[in-house]
Amino acid sequence: MAPGLKETALRAAKAAGLFGFARRLTADRLRILCYHGIWLAEGQPNPFNFLYMQPGRFARRLDLLRAWGYPVLPLGEALQRLDHGTLPPAAVAITIDDGWYGSYRHMVPELVRRGLPATIYLTTYHAEKQTAVFGVALQYLLQTGPQRTLDCARLPLPFGGRVDLDDATAREEVQAAIRDHAAAHLDAAQHDNLLGSVAEALGTDWPAIRDGRFFHLMSLDEAAQCAAQGIDFQLHTHRHRVTAGGKPCIAEEIAANRARLAAVTATAATHFCYPSGEWEPEHLPHLRAAGVVSATTTDNGLCAPGHERLALPRILDGDRVSELEFEAELSGFMEIKRLLAPRARRKTTAPRPT
The missing domain is CATH 1.10.533 (Death Domain, Fas)
Structure with a gap:
């Protein structure tokens, strides 16, 4: 659908009360938000929609969560409460992929300032090397x-x-x-x-x-600073890959990633995010063997009770996602639309930090 027509249709749906209806209907589902980094090239156009966001837009999103009354929980707690049926209505968890320097410089301060929990899935090779991705x-x-x-x-x-x-x-x-x-x-x-x-x-x-570190990840020391402020760090592989030379390497990548995260935080890293959103059912046994208790994808959707914990959908937010589209996703309206028309369920492949 053309952007203008989509906005018109969403405005009509909201005016008809469908956003509120969808929020009540999907109240038992967890909304896991997916972010990546912050665009640091001030004054230059951002060619990456889902990879980088303007700093002011991210801060505004956090304010909207509060204004619209969405409770924000730490990821681990949210998943436990989803399992036990004690999740607050329309609860949200915030996840940030890769660990970009812009996340350290802008996202973490905005989260800490508002007392909001978040999980950063840190891929550690470039964090360690401190070279551009x-x-x-x-x-x-x-x-x-x-x-x-x-x-x-x-x-x-x-x-x-x-x-x-x-x-x-x-x-x-x-x-x-x-x-x-x-x-x-x-x-x-x-x-x-x-x-x-x-x-x-x-x-x-x-x-x-x-x-300016426009395309750098935060260093491990900077990640430790964030962890000391309450930010949760979890697994995203060491080299942002699940195959090497055409062969699976997910177990080795998780082990290397986990070992380096141990220097960042004392919290055990048991939650995982698939690099670039690339996942297959055959990955799940490897994750279970590695002690992973949840894994997020870039499949669009809300997490229902009983959903496979190693293939969790998320809401991908981007620099060119309007506030109305953001509200439509959070409310569950877009989820109901996808459930009624399964072919509309969109999988977004995240950019590959290599």
Whole structure:
């Protein structure tokens, strides 16, 4: 549905009292909100809807939760109470994926200021290395660089050619080729150097991006500071992956992730978020064997009592999600719409921090 028509339809549904009806009808379901990071490039357009949000928009969302009367609970408590049938009506849990530096700088202070609990699913490789998340930074450079032709011969790459970056297909192909080369042959420091070379070739100020940590995760020390303020840290794998070389590696990734989280918080990490929302039924036995008690996806929806705890849906909020759409999701109106038309249930794949 076109955005304008969707907004008109939602306004009509709200005016007819359907949001309130849906909220009462779905009162026993848990709303798990899903966020990622905060857009730090002030004055520059944000090309990532679900990956980054403007800081003021996130703060406004938190205020709306209170204004609309949605009780916010810690994730672990909310899931226990969902199991026991003691969940407050239309309860919410806030989850934040990846652990971006912008989350440390903006999200955590806003949460602490309001006394709201939240869970950050921290992927630890880039938190440890403190280099830019290569895949996301590369996508940004290729998509927004002032110079719209990339001369690969000017870069330390095993291939040449000139690429028209305004051609989406060509841009995606060269992005994949650069990413694959870096993953196979370069270490973390060399990843950063290659990003600098790409930025220079495209006329982008890489030192400003790097020093501003636009595409960095928070450090483990910064995560520990957040944990000391009451933020819950949980599992998101070490390298943001569940396969390596075409083979499952979820058990090893959880073990490495959990070991590093032990330095951040004394709380046992038993809750998990699938990287990029990629999950399959065969993952569940591996999670149970690793002592994981819940796992969230990027499938849209509310959590009903009895829902499989290792495949929990969430409400994905984004920078281009209107307040009316946000209210429609929270109220349960969109959930009822999805239940009545199952084909409308949308799975959103989160961007991959690699």
